[in-house]
Amino acid sequence: MDVFLQTLVAGILKGGLYALIGIGMTLIMGVMGIINLAHGQLMMLAMYVTFVLNTMGVDPYVSLFIAMPLLFMLGVAIQKFLLNPLMKVETILPENQVLMTVGIGMVLTEVARFVFSSDYKYITTGYADRTFYIGNISFSVALTIAFVIALSFTAAMFWFLLKTDLGRSIRATAQDKDAATLMGVNTGRITVITFGLGSALVAAAGCLLAPVYYIFPDLGGPFTAKAFIITILGGLGSTVGAIFGGVTLGLAESMGATYFGMEYEDIVGLTIFILVLLFLPGGFKRLTKV
Amino acid sequence: MLKVSGIDVFYGDLQVIRDVSFEVRDGEILVLVGANGAGKSTTLKTISGLLKPLKGSIEFDGVRLDLLSPDKVIGQGVVHVPEARRLFREMTVEENLVMGSLSPVARKKRMQTMEWVYELFPRMKERRKQAAGTMSGGEQQMCAIGRGLMALPKILMFDEPSLGLSPILVQEVFGIAKRINKEGVTVLLVEQNVRQTLAMCDRACVLENGRIVLQGTGKELSDDPHVKEAYLGI
Numbered sequence: 194m195d196v197f198l199q200t201l202v203a204g205i206l207k208g209g210l211y212a213l214i215g216i217g218m219t220l221i222m223g224v225m226g227i228i229n230l231a232h233g234q235l236m237m238l239a240m241y242v243t244f245v246l247n248t249m250g251v252d253p254y255v256s257l258f259i260a261m262p263l264l265f266m267l268g269v270a271i272q273k274f275l276l277n278p279l280m281k282v283e284t285i286l287p288e289n290q291v292l293m294t295v296g297i298g299m300v301l302t303e304v305a306r307f308v309f310s311s312d313y314k315y316i317t318t319g320y321a322d323r324t325f326y327i328g329n330i331s332f333s334v335a336l337t338i339a340f341v342i343a344l345s346f347t348a349a350m351f352w353f354l355l356k357t358d359l360g361r362s363i364r365a366t367a368q369d370k371d372a373a374t375l376m377g378v379n380t381g382r383i384t385v386i387t388f389g390l391g392s393a394l395v396a397a398a399g400c401l402l403a404p405v406y407y408i409f410p411d412l413g414g415p416f417t418a419k420a421f422i423i424t425i426l427g428g429l430g431s432t433v434g435a436i437f438g439g440v441t442l443g444l445a446e447s448m449g450a451t452y453f454g455m456e457y458e459d460i461v462g463l464t465i466f467i468l469v470l471l472f473l474p475g476g477f478k479r480l481t482k483v
Numbered sequence: 484m485l486k487v488s489g490i491d492v493f494y495g496d497l498q499v500i501r502d503v504s505f506e507v508r509d510g511e512i513l514v515l516v517g518a519n520g521a522g523k524s525t526t527l528k529t530i531s532g533l534l535k536p537l538k539g540s541i542e543f544d545g546v547r548l549d550l551l552s553p554d555k556v557i558g559q560g561v562v563h564v565p566e567a568r569r570l571f572r573e574m575t576v577e578e579n580l581v582m583g584s585l586s587p588v589a590r591k592k593r594m595q596t597m598e599w600v601y602e603l604f605p606r607m608k609e610r611r612k613q614a615a616g617t618m619s620g621g622e623q624q625m626c627a628i629g630r631g632l633m634a635l636p637k638i639l640m641f642d643e644p645s646l647g648l649s650p651i652l653v654q655e656v657f658g659i660a661k662r663i664n665k666e667g668v669t670v671l672l673v674e675q676n677v678r679q680t681l682a683m684c685d686r687a688c689v690l691e692n693g694r695i696v697l698q699g700t701g702k703e704l705s706d707d708p709h710v711k712e713a714y715l716g717i
Contacts, residue, residue, distance in 0.1 A: 358585055365571045365582050372569035375531055376630070377557040377585045 195329045200451040201444070202330055208443025209340040210398050212347060214416065215423030215435035217394035223367035223430030224387040225276075227290045231298035233416030235392050238301055239264050239399030240408045241309060247316045247403075254338065257400040261393040268392025271297060272385045298413060305410040314408040321404045339401035346397055347436065354432065363387055367430060395420070422466045428478020437477040441465065484509045484669060485530070485561070485638055490539030490549075492522075492529050499525050501693045502539070507638060512660070512670040514680045514701070516714065517690035523673040524566050526690070527640050530671075531563035532556045543638070558586040560637030566673075567646060568627040572616025576607055576626050579615050583633030592635065600629040603659065621652040628659060638669040645676045657683055677714040681705045689714075 214236065221229045239260040246256040275297060276290050323334040354360040365373040366383045374380055406412075423442055427434025442462050449461025469476060485507040492500035500522045507513045515523050528534045530541055532553030541548040543561055551559070562583075570579050580600060584593045601608040604625045610618060615626055624644055631639055641660060645653040653676065661683060664670045674680040681687055681701040689697040689710065697704060704710050711717045 358581075358590070361574070361578060361582060362585070364574060368571045368573055369569055371533060372565060372571065373582075374533065374553045375557065375563050375565060375569075376582050377554050377634070378582075379552070379554040 196451065199330050200447050202332065203336075204444035204447035205440060206333070206336040206340045206443070207447060208440030209343040209347075210401055210439070211419065211423055211443050212436040212439030213343040213398040213401075214395050214420045215427060215439045216347060216350060216432055217391035217398075218420040219424045219427060219430055219432060219435040220363070220387055220394075221391040222424055223432075224363060225290070225384055227288070227294070228421060228424070229388075229391065230291060230294040230417055230421075231271075231301060231413075232391070232395055232420045233418070234298040234301040234413030235264055235268070236395045236399040236402075236416050237305060237408070237410065237413040238267070239396035240403045240406070240412070241305055241314075242396075243400045243403040244309075244314050244316055244408050247318075253316060253318060253400055253404050254342070257342070257397055260396045260400050264396035265389040265393040268389040269385050271392075272388035276388070277381065277384065298417065302410050302413055309410065311410060316403050316408070318404050333405065335404045339405070342401055343398065346394065350394070351432070359386070419462075422462065426466065426469050426476050428476030431476070431478040434476055434478040441477075484544060485671070486542045487526070487530065488540050488542070490526075490529060490536035490541065492525055492534055492536050494525075499693050500529065500536070503690070503693070503695055504539075505688050505695060505698065507669060507671050508686075510664075510667065510669055511685040512664050512672060512683065514672045514674055514684040514687040515690055516674055516677045516680060516687055518675065518714075521690040522693040523690055524642050525693075527563060527642050527671070527673055530556075530640065531561065557634050558588075560635065561640070562631045562634045562636035562638070563640045564627050564631040564642060564644065566642040568620075568623045570615040570623055570626055570630070573614055575612050576615055576618070577611040579626055579630050580607070580611075580633050583630035584635075586634065589633060589635045593633070596633050596635060600632050603632070603662070604629055620647050621649070621655070624648065624652075624656055625659070628656075628663075632663070632668075636668055638671060639663060640671040640673070642673045643675065644672075645674065645679075653679065677710070681710075 218229055218232050242260040242263060243253050243256045246259060247253060275293055279290050279293060320334045324331045325334060354364055362373065362378045363383055365376065366378060366380050370380050419442065423435055423438040426441055427438030445462045445465045446458045450458040453461065488504050489502050490500055491498060491502060503526060515526060517523050525534065529536055530548060532548065532551060536549055543559055546559055548556055548559065548561065571582060580597055581593065584590055584596060606622055607626055607629055610622065615623060618626065644656045648656065657679060660670055660672060672680060672684065681704055684701045686700050687704050688695050689704065697707060697710065
């Protein structure tokens, strides 16, 4: 029983972070109708920002407030100068923006390799491998902090989307772009802001993950794949779904690692992914309707 | 008030509006009637900036609307209630109404205007927490009109508000358009429902194949032999 509870806790803690990654991607998906295949690479970049700041003695949780604005600006620049121009050319299908994000991801990876080399980097903090206990269950301090911060960002994001005019405009643009334009929403500006926000959210996930993970240029790819899976599990464009998707993937991975062995971690996650595609196409959105 | 002068509009290579000119006067109800594909909706979309004319100009109270970016048009008091309602389906009725009042002026009076809209449509107040997409067609149309009113329009453009509604609801929607007009809002109505709209409007234009073929008061057009034959079936 303890083992099960321990696995459950580990899975949920990880799921919180995954949710943050997924929400960023699902926001972009909702507003622009494309999958951002550079999502993990943006997170990798944020982790390197955290790493560099850490060598200067900045705590990873403080670097959150530097990496997020930085990545927000990078996201804004990507949307404005690389993706939006593609939409203006009529002969290019809008889907080609997806290919553009693949290219951006590659460039980011290689730039990181050029600057930092392919070596694995670690961030050393006083608390990275510290744990505390509730009953017989151990909680990693770093992951617990990460979970709490991820949760508060998610809550803040919901408040923003539901209660502010800008947030509502983002949702409106995702639901009906022309109608949003008629209501006076500058949808071009909304896509730029949304890409920035998505990037900032995944940057937050990167900073939170940095103390408990190793950092290398190629980690972007696997995380893009994870973000993609989370978004599909949750239902494309659904924010609530992304949370469910994130926690599901986190749980699946930790259950797989415990009961089948570490090497099966990803297999369990991917199996659930395929099962959802087969039996619940449309993802958890179908169940929650949000 | 609103002056459309000699506009040509294309979808790609296909010209759908040819040299259309008309004027909507302050305080009146003007109807654009015509068959499917005559260019009625296209005309409205061009006025609200979703489409840009290749030639001609659109002027509202001295401002060239065709030179504004589309999201700025509503701020001028030119509000478009689009065809097939186009509500934000997953948002609640209340959120849809709020989306109508984004301009700084409308935003300041948001709560006040919302009370007024709820007074006009008590049904919307009952359903304010319901997702807009789950309502019936008639309710959605009222929500769409309410959303337009939230922008404090000087001119409200309805694109086929009777589409898909039962005859009783059509009466109700036209009644609402008249009521809004009485409150001082100029109305530009696009309709296929020729008989009823000619009876309620001040003036009307008949669009055929992207051209205006007839203009006049509702009475004049109802008596016109061409209108009688082609649209009224008499």
